[in-house]
Amino acid sequence: SQQGEEDPQALSIQEGENATMNCSYKTSINNLQWYRQNSGRGLVHLILIRSNEREKHSGRLRVTLDTSKKSSSLLITASRAADTASYFCATDVPGYSTLTFGKGTMLLVSP
Amino acid sequence: DGGITQSPKYLFRKEGQNVTLSCEQNLNHDAMYWYRQDPGQGLRLIYYSQIVNDFQKGDIAEGYSVSREKKESFPLTVTSAQKNPTAFYLCASTLLWGGASEYGYTFGSGTRLTVV
Numbered sequence: 001s002q003q004g005e006e007d008p009q010a011l012s013i014q015e016g017e018n019a020t021m022n023c024s025y026k027t028s029i030n031n032l033q034w035y036r037q038n039s040g041r042g043l044v045h046l047i048l049i050r051s052n053e054r055e056k057h058s059g060r061l062r063v064t065l066d067t068s069k070k071s072s073s074l075l076i077t078a079s080r081a082a083d084t085a086s087y088f089c090a091t092d093v094p095g096y097s098t099l100t101f102g103k104g105t106m107l108l109v110s111p
Numbered sequence: 112d113g114g115i116t117q118s119p120k121y122l123f124r125k126e127g128q129n130v131t132l133s134c135e136q137n138l139n140h141d142a143m144y145w146y147r148q149d150p151g152q153g154l155r156l157i158y159y160s161q162i163v164n165d166f167q168k169g170d171i172a173e174g175y176s177v178s179r180e181k182k183e184s185f186p187l188t189v190t191s192a193q194k195n196p197t198a199f200y201l202c203a204s205t206l207l208w209g210g211a212s213e214y215g216y217t218f219g220s221g222t223r224l225t226v227v
Contacts, residue, residue: 033215042117042201042218043154088153092212097161098144098169099212103153 003027004089004102012108019076021105023089024069030092032065032072033099037086046074046087079109113138117202117219123227124189124196132187132222134202141207143185144216147171148199157200160185161207189224197226 007022023032031050035043049056049065049072056063062075076083086106090099115136124130134143142161146154156169160179174193179185185204189196200223203216 031212033212035216035218040199040221040223042220043203043216045215045217048215090216097167098156098159099216101146101154103151 003091003093003100004032006087006089006102006105008105009103010106010108012110013079015079015081015109015111017079017109019079019083019107019109021074021087021107023072023074023102025072025089025091026070027093028067030094032063033090033092034061034063034072034074035088035090035101037088037104039085043088076107079107081109081111083107084109115202115204115217115219117200117222119222120220122222122224124224125227127191129188129190130224132189132200132202132224134185134187134219135183136204136217137183138204138217139182139206140204140217141182142205143179144203144205145169145175145177145185145187146201146203148201148221154201157187196224199223 004023004025033048034046037043047058047063049063060077065072086104088101088104090101118133144159145157155171157175158177160166176188201221202219205212205216
């Protein structure tokens with residue numbers, strides 16, 4: 001079964017706006033990761049947040065983690081057309097040897 | 112440059128044929144993974160390997176086989192037993208430390224397999 005579920009499934013915004021994507025999961029985690037996938041390409045690791053962290057920043061990316069609600073959010077500020085991609089969350093669960101990926105959020109940023 | 116290389120980028124298979132997808136990394140990563148991606152279904156794990164000469168089945172291993180004879184290489188064979196092989200295949204690798212991934216996965220650029 002899917003551990004991480006992203007919301008919304010698709011998001012369309014204008015350049016310069018902020019984009020927020022959410023990820024909910026079911027069990028306790030070691031860490032949660034966000035990846036980007038451009039159409040027809042492999043995934044690119046964006047950011048990792050550990051279970052004892054609440055917020056992390058990397059450039060225009062801001063990730064939050066609420067372990068009590070078992071949820072995470074990815075905020076992309078001042079979006080650009082080049083941010084158009086699918087975004088996936090992945091969870092590292094204790095006792096599991098592999099990450100579990102969600103189905104992704106498709107982000108479209110229009111010029 | 113260090114990275115993970117998948118080849119070929121596009122592959123066409125006839126019914127009843129076995130085909131092998133290549134995955135090579137020069138990152139000195141311990142673990143390697145194969146995922147299948149279908150539209151709207153996210154990534155599904157086929158096989159993974161944490162050390163040389165050892166590998167484990169993932170969620171959808173039926174109709175696939177792998178080998179890990181060298182740390183750098185993790186080829187995936189799609190056999191004729193896989194009834195619906197048309198998909199985008201992604202290979203990934205990571206250093207192992209503690210849990211499944213402390214550092215994130217590095218992905219290849221994928222192989223698109225089509226049955227003709």
